[in-house]
Amino acid sequence: MATATSPTRLFTHERDADLARDVLGTLEGPEGYLSVGRGDTAQPLPRDVGVLLQQVLEAIASGATVTVTATPSEITTSTAAAMLGVSRPTLMKMIARGDVAAHKVGTHTRLRTEDVLAARSARRRRERAAFAALLEAEGDEA
Known part of the structure; x- marks a missing residue:
């Protein structure tokens, strides 16, 4: 059985990995569309929850440690x-340039988690594009 070291961290044992592989093998339908229930009373899960559960099962099946965290909708600058x-x-x-949206709560600056994640994704896309351009430029020189 998996051992919980905190409410959000799970170390996987071989039996957990076997069970996760069994569950993954029985999943039906398009990726991310799962249902839960007993008998004939299956209820569909939201797609994002289904995708997350599949990722957790895949991690457990591979024997990885799983950590789940919750982030509030509004976060501090730190x-x-x-x-x-x-x-x-x-x-x-970045906030002053308008790269990331923020607002004031009294004298404190706060950001929406959604905006921060969007900024992180945009930054990663730019980094990947720059790397691809660099690889292309190196290929042209060869």
């Missing part, structure tokens, strides 16, 4: 900076 992998002063410059 949390946002950590999520983006930048310093807090750099984040504040």
Whole structure:
């Protein structure tokens, strides 16, 4: 049985991996569309929840440790900076430039988690595009 070391971390044992592989083998329907229930009373899950559960099952099936965290809808600048992998002063410059939306709560700057995740995705897309351009330029030189 898996051992919970905190409410959000699960170390997988071989029996857990076997059970997860069995469940993954019985999933039907398009990816991310799962249902739960007993007998004839299956209820569909929201697609994103289905995708998440499949990812958790795949991680357990491979013997990985699974960590689940919840992030509030509104976060502090320190949390946002950590999520983006930048310093807090750099984040504040990004906010000033309009790269990331933010708002004030009294004297404190707050950000929506959704906006921070969107900024992180956009940054990753730009990095991938720059890397692809670099690889292409190196290929042209050869």
